[in-house]
Amino acid sequence: MNIYLEKGRQKLQWVIRALHRFGLRIKRLLQEQFNKNLYTRILFTNVTAFVIAFLVVMLFSSFVVKQVTYDQIQQELLREAKRVNFALLQQTDSPWSVPFDQRSNSQVQAQAQQDFLKYLAGIFDAKITIFDMTGKITATSAEQEMVPGSQIDNKYIQILQKGLISTTRSVDPDTGQPIFAAAVPMGNNKGSITNGILLETKSSNLDLALSKMRFYMLLGGMVILLFIIIISVYLAMYISRPISRLTANVAEISRGSYVLSDRDQPLDEINVLGGQLNKLAERLQKIQTESSRMEEERTRLFAEISHELRTPLTAVQGFVEAIRDGIVQDEAVQGRYLDTIHTQTVHICRLVDDLLELSRLESGNVTVERLPIDLNALTQGVATSMEPVANRTNTSILVRRKSEKAMVLGDADRMEQVIRNLLKNAIRATENGAIRIGVENRRGNVLLSIEDNGIGIAPEDLPHIWERFYRTKNQRDNRIQENGSGLGLVIVKKMVQLQGGNIDVVSQLGKGTTFHIDFPAFEQK
Known part of the structure; x- marks a missing residue:
């Protein structure tokens, strides 16, 4: 026995783990679809919101309709009970307060009373029961209730003893349908209460009406859901189309083609974004132009610096080589060569100093x-x-x-x-x-x-x-x-x-x- 229980527990755990993995997979799939693009996000959001709202409205409307219908049935049953009381008061020759098993000639009187109550029950579509303050049934429209010692529920006696007129609702344990009951005192209320009248009815058509209402609501909800899907797809296309165009413009900008969009977009937000992208494109174009100009300027500057340095350096190199190789032996000529080398060296130093000074000025570091x-x-x-x-x-x-x-x-x-x-x-x-x-x-x-x-x-x-x-x-x-x-x-x-x-x-x-x-x-x- 323990082995079978252990195997059953293991199978149950395996099923739970499988269901958990399946749930995670479904959740991941829904998240991927939801975050896939604008179409699925708008569609999924609108459909989910509508389904939730529709279910809430359907449940709330069913509850409200049911409660309103119950209240109407109870109020109508209470009015019918008062009419039955008025009709019974006209029957002065019937001893309603005496149980049928204690009357003389009880079978004849009981049959007459039951026939009259059946007549009233057919008119008002309800079961009519007359009882005394001890709870004994003195007359009823239902034949199966006419047995000696029949009693009604004690709660109706307590209601009448308090001098109240009330309706109650219960559920039939066999059919599950609601049972509505109205208890009123019998008579003209001028003296003490000796008898009471109980009307009971089952609303068999209520569940059918509610089912039809839910069916029609569901049918209407499907039509509205289809309309919402169409609107969502159109809205997603309406929003995503200009975004796609802006995406293409951004791609062009990233490739260095600064194409400005002069087309008015259908949404203000998209227009603002397009305007900002145009400003960004203009700025990038200016930056690129300035960068190209600076690059050309840098190239030209390097060429100029090379030219400015090459001339004195060439002179210095030539004079130094002439002195080093012993080509110039005359001291006077060597002196002139050295003076020229000194002059060119000073010129190079001044040129470098001026370049450094200009660089600091242009960079703003001064x-x-x-x-x-x-x-x-x-x-x-x-x-x-x-x-x-x-x-x-x-x-x-x-x-x-x-x-x-x-x-x-x-x-x-x-x-x-x-x-x-x-x-x-x-x-x-x-x-x-x-x-x-x-x-x-x-x-x-x-x-x-x-x-x-x-x-x-x-x-x-x-x-x-x-x-x-x-x-x-x-x-x-x-x-x-x-x-x-x-x-x-x-x-x-x-x-x-x-x-x-x-x-x-x-x-x-x-x-x-x-x-x-x-x-x-x-x-x-």
């Missing part, structure tokens, strides 16, 4: 202090320090102060570097001439001008002087200035802009060049 600076004093100091260099070309530097105070906000070191670079260029372009530096306040700005009467700049060169590695030709001897790196003016312009100023240039070939720099004036309070 910090600028904004402190009050007296531009008169700063200009005078730089001019004084540059006079020995200018004297080598028989050039004088004149500083003209047109204002007592010329205060600006800036970085003294950067400002000095700007003035020094411009003075170097002016000295390099001027021989046997004069350089004039002017500082004045004009309409809320401090104007700094550096003017020379040197060789000037050709009109075709003037637009390009702010470009990297661009150097003008010396028209006097038709050669490129040897000492310039082509980065000085680029660095000057960026430093001026970094301190909130503007720089401009005016030049005439053979007459000289004037640089104008203006900064916002700083007014001390």
Whole structure:
């Protein structure tokens, strides 16, 4: 016996595990279908919501209809009981309060009473029972109840003893159908209650009516479900179609084809998303264009740097090889070679320094202090320090102060570097001439001008002087200035802009060049 029980338990556990695995598989399948795409998600959600709502409505409506029908039946049964009481009161010759087995000529009277009650029962479609306050049945419309000592349920006697008129509902244990009963006192209620009337009926048509109602509701639900499926599919297509187009646009953007969508979408949200994608495409296109430009600029910069470094390095290499191989024996010639090597080395160092300085300026890694600076004093100091260099070309530097105070906000070191670079260029372009530096306040700005009467700049060169590695030709001897790196003016312009100023240039070939720099004036309070 124990072996059979153990085998049965093992089989039961196996069945439970199999059902559990099957349930997990079904759950996983439903989740995969639900998350598959927009179609299945909308369809599954709408159908599930409708089925749940439909079942709830069906159960609730069945309950409500059943309760309302029960109440109507009970109220109608109560009215019928009162009518039966009125009809029995008209039968004054029938002793309803005496049990049929205690009456004289009981068979005749009992038969007459039962026939009358059957007549009333046929009219009201209910079983009628008359009983006294002890619970004994004195008369009934059902023949099988007419046995000596028949009793009714004690609850009806308690209802009448309390002076109440009530209806009750119970269930037939054999058929399971509801039984409705109404108990009322017999008589005109003027005296004590001696008898009661009990009406009982079975609503055999109620279950049929409820079944028909459920059938029609189910049929209507199937029609509505079909309509919901059609609407869900249409809605999913209506929503997913513009999303598919946006997906195609995103794919084009990822491939580098920035195609802008100018078609209005049917949904506001899709329009907003499409607009954002268009902005993203425009931004990516600008980034790509800028990246291409920067790449070209980087390539050109590398080429320019290579060119700028190759010339002095080639010269240095040639002179070093000549000295190392003993080709040059004359000490004077060796001295000139060494001077050239030194000059080219200095030029390379200056070029590297300018490149590093320009790189820091363009990357934004240069910090600028904004402190009050007296531009008169700063200009005078730089001019004084540059006079020995200018004297080598028989050039004088004149500083003209047109204002007592010329205060600006800036970085003294950067400002000095700007003035020094411009003075170097002016000295390099001027021989046997004069350089004039002017500082004045004009309409809320401090104007700094550096003017020379040197060789000037050709009109075709003037637009390009702010470009990297661009150097003008010396028209006097038709050669490129040897000492310039082509980065000085680029660095000057960026430093001026970094301190909130503007720089401009005016030049005439053979007459000289004037640089104008203006900064916002700083007014001390």
